Amino acid sequence: MKISHIGIAVRDLSAAEELFSRLLGETRVHREEVPDQKVRIASFQLGDARIELTEPTAADSPVSKFMEKRGEGIHHVAFEVDDVSAELERVVSEGFEVIDRAPRPGSHDMLIAFLHPRSTNGVLVELCQNRPETEGK
Numbered sequence: 001m002k003i004s005h006i007g008i009a010v011r012d013l014s015a016a017e018e019l020f021s022r023l024l025g026e027t028r029v030h031r032e033e034v035p036d037q038k039v040r041i042a043s044f045q046l047g048d049a050r051i052e053l054t055e056p057t058a059a060d061s062p063v064s065k066f067m068e069k070r071g072e073g074i075h076h077v078a079f080e081v082d083d084v085s086a087e088l089e090r091v092v093s094e095g096f097e098v099i100d101r102a103p104r105p106g107s108h109d110m111l112i113a114f115l116h117p118r119s120t121n122g123v124l125v126e127l128c129q130n131r132p133e134t135e136g137k
């Protein structure tokens with residue numbers, strides 16, 4: 001596995017984007033809406049990994065619920081794997097609790113699945129897999 005991205009929950013995406021752009025000295029930003037998660041993201045590529053600023057687009061977004069409890073901040077760590085379905089099976093067999101039994105669509109046209117933070121020291125873990133270009137948008 002390698003780190004794909006770190007998701008950061010923010011209330012105001014454009015303000016956070018401006019701030020992180022200054023912090024990182026990086027103006028190239030990828031913006032995207034992920035309807036399945038009810039979020040909008042702005043991401044910065046840093047080497048092999050990304051910082052994904054994530055703003056909820058609805059009150060029932062998982063990120064809204066997260067911020068109600070814990071405020072802004074690091075929301076999840078995403079690990080890139082070759083085969084997210086196979087990896088889900090493996091972690092379940094290892095005794096980890098998963099939120100997603102099957103992969104779902106994520107940002108950057110990836111297939112993603114979340115593990116429950118209960119079983120990972122309070123850290124929301126995302127597994128993600130790049131799809132072949134031919135399947136992309």
Ligand code: CO
Nearest residue numbers: 005007078126
């Ligand atoms: Co993510």
